[in-house]
Amino acid sequence: MSKASVKDILIEMKNLSELMVDLAYSALLFNSRDAAEEVKKLENKVNRLNYEIKKESLLAARSVEDAEELTALLEVGQATENIADAAKDIAELVLKGIKPHPVFKMVMEESDEIIVRVTIEEGSELAGRSLGEILLGTRTGMRIIAIRRGESWIYGPDRNTVLAEDDILIAKGNEAGAELLRKLAKNEMSLDEL
Amino acid sequence: MSKASVKDILIEMKNLSELMVDLAYSALLFNSRDAAEEVKKLENKVNRLNYEIKKESLLAARSVEDAEELTALLEVGQATENIADAAKDIAELVLKGIKPHPVFKMVMEESDEIIVRVTIEEGSELAGRSLGEILLGTRTGMRIIAIRRGESWIYGPDRNTVLAEDDILIAKGNEAGAELLRKLAKNEMSLDEL
Known part of the structure; x- marks a missing residue:
């Protein structure tokens, strides 16, 4: 496995998943279709990156210890994809034109x-x-x-x-x-x- | 629906889900079973809170408009539960005693x-x-x-x-x-x- 490439892919996935959650909440809060569309675009990107991580990891495992350590990386990759999916679910509400309950604004202002x-x-x-x-x-x-x-x-x-x-x-x-x-x-x- | 209670539940869920992701990454980074156990405990709490939100929302819908707005709240609640689940998946690696690949530390230092x-x-x-x-x-x-x-x-x-x-x-x-x-x-x- 190219350490550098897996590292860079995982950094990008982590950064994107965090940005996506923030963007998704913002999209709902400010009713922004643009931000919601961006979340959907980023989700595709995260899915592609997660596929790359899986592929690279399978190619890299040489020993049981390797495989165990790599399992943790794969799991982190999958967790970031799951977080990205959660963000996409929120963004899709905006794209469907659903207005959030007024309580949502209060939640966002008080968390x-x-x-x-x-x-x-x-x-x-x-x-x-x-x-x-x-x-x-x-x-x-x-x-x-x-x-x-x-x-x-x-x-x-x-x-x-x-x-x-x-x-x-x-x-x-x-x-x-x-x-x-x-x-x-x-x-x-x-x-x-x- | 008691507006106040749904609001407070959702604020707590959002806060907890964000804390859990941070704690889960920390647990893996510093190999802390304590932090990982806390993530698992918090996940149970988030699941219970999500159940409460669903129950309150079903009781509250009085009109089509109500139902639409409440759908968005339910979806946000579900998204926070999904994020909490992703955090728990990371924490469970620590509890299983799996050491992350050295690349993980580099990822956490460079994101x-x-x-x-x-x-x-x-x-x-x-x-x-x-x-x-x-x-x-x-x-x-x-x-x-x-x-x-x-x-x-x-x-x-x-x-x-x-x-x-x-x-x-x-x-x-x-x-x-x-x-x-x-x-x-x-x-x-x-x-x-x-």
Whole structure:
């Protein structure tokens, strides 16, 4: 087995499954067909990656110990696929046009990790800076799940993604972090104050 | 339907399912039977809660519109149960005594969200303070999944949980946040420097 390839595949599966759950909840919360469609697309990708992991693992087992250790990797791969499937089930509600019960919004607003949507307004220091440069995740605890820019979307942005005025950020974290992000986006707070 | 009770049940299910995934990965990463046992216990709880949601929803539907909206809640409940099941599958590997392939550790160290274990050392400002008081999650982006204190564990600590010297924190976040947490715990950094 190419260690590097299995490692990279599993990292990608884990990252995608986590992003998918966040995106699926966001899609339902904000009634976004775009985000729901993205979840479905990512689910196909996770399924393909899981197939690759299985194939590589079967080719790699040389001993009983190998086989046992590889079993754990396969199981983790399968678990990420199952999580991805759960996310897809949520996304499909949005695609079917089903509106969630008002209680859902309350649930999303009161759970440990909440999802919020904020717009970068004129003068905000977030505009023109990359997520990595301002260490947004580290300094506010908020993880950006997706960015809506005009008609297009950026899903799962990374540290090199540069923010822009009018971007709509979909972010996950706790209530205190969400408040910081809101203030930064509305230009009511500067990065120095973090 | 008692809105309050369904809301509270769903919040608890969502919180638990998220905690379980983190705990399950931690259990495998650090080969912790305790954490794995906790995941199994929580899975039973999630299953019971999902049953409650189903029962309450069936009692509550009064119209076609009601039924549609409630379908979405049921689906979200089921998705959280499926996520909880995926976490349990991972935890069971640990309980079976299966060691993961060395690649697993590399995957956990290189994915977007990593899980780390740090010990609060003598003199660290973290000792004696509550998570809410120091806004640890907001200011480092690290979410504390579990705390090992001597022989006992605290799973899913909240803002009122007070940290103590020698606590072993299991935390999730990005690499930059993990570095901050390590420095705080090792007394190489003070809270003012955050």
